[in-house]
Amino acid sequence: MLERLAPDLHSIGPNPRNLLGIEDLQRPEIEHLLERGRFYKAVRRTEKLTTLRGRSIVNLFFEPSTRTRTSFEIAAKRLGADTISISALGTSLAKGESLVDTLNTLAAMNPDIIVMRHAASGAPHFLSRYLSTAMINAGDGLHEHPTQALLDALTILEVKGSLVGLRVAIIGDIAHSRVARSNLHLLSKFGADIVVCGPATTVSRNLTRLGPGIRLTHQMREAVRDADVIMMLRVQLERQNVEVFPKGEYFRYYGLSLEHVGLAKPDAIVLHPGPINRGREISSEVADSQRSMILSQVENGVAIRMAVLEWVCEE
Ligand code: NCD
Numbered sequence: 001m002l003e004r005l006a007p008d009l010h011s012i013g014p015n016p017r018n019l020l021g022i023e024d025l026q027r028p029e030i031e032h033l034l035e036r037g038r039f040y041k042a043v044r045r046t047e048k049l050t051t052l053r054g055r056s057i058v059n060l061f062f063e064p065s066t067r068t069r070t071s072f073e074i075a076a077k078r079l080g081a082d083t084i085s086i087s088a089l090g091t092s093l094a095k096g097e098s099l100v101d102t103l104n105t106l107a108a109m110n111p112d113i114i115v116m117r118h119a120a121s122g123a124p125h126f127l128s129r130y131l132s133t134a135m136i137n138a139g140d141g142l143h144e145h146p147t148q149a150l151l152d153a154l155t156i157l158e159v160k161g162s163l164v165g166l167r168v169a170i171i172g173d174i175a176h177s178r179v180a181r182s183n184l185h186l187l188s189k190f191g192a193d194i195v196v197c198g199p200a201t202t203v204s205r206n207l208t209r210l211g212p213g214i215r216l217t218h219q220m221r222e223a224v225r226d227a228d229v230i231m232m233l234r235v236q237l238e239r240q241n242v243e244v245f246p247k248g249e250y251f252r253y254y255g256l257s258l259e260h261v262g263l264a265k266p267d268a269i270v271l272h273p274g275p276i277n278r279g280r281e282i283s284s285e286v287a288d289s290q291r292s293m294i295l296s297q298v299e300n301g302v303a304i305r306m307a308v309l310e311w312v313c314e315e
Helices: 003-008 027-042 067-078 099-108 123-128 146-160 178-189 205-210 220-224 250-254 258-263 294-313
Strands: 056-061 082-087 113-118 134-140 167-171 193-197 214-217 229-232 269-271
Touching (some): 027 146, 027 178, 027 294, 056 067, 056 099, 067 082, 067 113, 067 146, 067 294, 099 123, 113 123, 113 294, 123 134, 146 178, 146 229, 146 269, 146 294, 178 193, 193 220, 205 214, 220 258, 269 294
Parallel strands (some): 056 082, 056 113, 113 134, 167 229, 193 214
16 A cells, blocks of 8 residues: 555655664674663763754554653654654644645655554655654564664663573564564664564464574473573554464463463563553563562663664764
């Protein structure tokens, strides 16, 4: 459907720098973003920076979001930019306007960056080919969520120091998770030893092609054994045409309990991008334990998004 609309888009100006996915990034670019994220985390929260003074940023979210949208907004404001946040329900899309017309309308107001979340995989990639405004992908369908993988990497690095040889278990509804895909790209670029685990309906052999060091299992206990990092994923009911697991059964097979954490390394950490569904993919005991990095991830999200906003504006 998007291709059909292509001629209607105004193709103008030089190509801006975009952040569409981790797949397109080289290691030095990722290292730079992580380093800048670390730098911004260390800057006092009360300090209002001027890095993006005079720039305007549109946050355009076609799907629900709490963490990503708020942290992009806070990040932009802390860098001195002006921000406008728009959710699809409040726009003319609800009055029948096409995505392309909405994007052209917003681009005509000349913002410097559009941060977009959309349910269609590839939507920001497609639109960025025709817009002269820098585009940041804040999650496209089940494809990529690059800033999530960057903030996850920052969180892991703060505790573990390095990603090389680190045993990372990614567990849950893999097939429907853009978080998993972006993390698989990033972690495999940095030499992690990754085990992907979930029900047979959500773990496909194709995942091993995303990079080196990726193994698959359907056994939760095998996945968590000796892990340094356990990354849990939400069951993405909104992306499943039919429910791929019987109701109530999920936690029994793929929910993370304290007993599972006990099988991992003694200093293992637990990550989850949120929103968490307590009792479905993670127990409250684990989510609220010392091992849980869930709130550190949220905090690091602001710093990483500051780094990314700065990076796309660099000449
Ligand atoms: C994730 C997303 O939207 O892809 N959430 C987030 O950005 N923190 C994961 C999810 O919704 O489960």
